Amino acid sequence: MDNMSTETGMFSVDNHTLLLIVMAGIATYFTRIGGYLLISGFKRIPPRVESALNAVPAAVLTTLVAPPFFNGGWDIKIAMITALIVGLRFPGLTILAAGWAAVMAARHGFGIGL
Structure with missing residues (x-):
């Protein structure tokens, strides 16, 4: 050592x-x-600051999602699109499970992205 x-x-x-x-x-x-x-x-948050703070979650989500979607393979794209569609109807853990299942099916069922 x-x-x-x-x-x-x-x-x-x-x-x-x-x-x-x-x-x-x-x-x-x-x-x-x-x-x-x-x-x-601040005694009262100015409207411009409030607007900027309201935009932060969308900006962070875009920063995390966009690079893998555009730089990743079809397995990643399929998983993200599946998660998006499931996310329109179901809560977080279901979205995660659907995305995981989609990427596993793409990789191991169809050989996409290996």
Whole structure:
């Protein structure tokens, strides 16, 4: 064991990786608490700020969904379209199960995306 890693049980963590994880946690904490402190300073949220905050969920969802859809294979596209269609009628866990089933059927049933 070298002096640059910490070994615990079945895995070892490099000290630089551990430092990166801690720093990312601290940065995440301060960005969240900073947003709260900024908004709590308003007596009334201005309409433009409220509009921007209302747009955040759609922007985050687009950021997470668009790259895999356009860069992924047909198995990913089929799973996402299936999840979209199921999502119009059913709640979250059902959407997840339908998307998973679609990608597994595409990959293992039809050999798409392997």
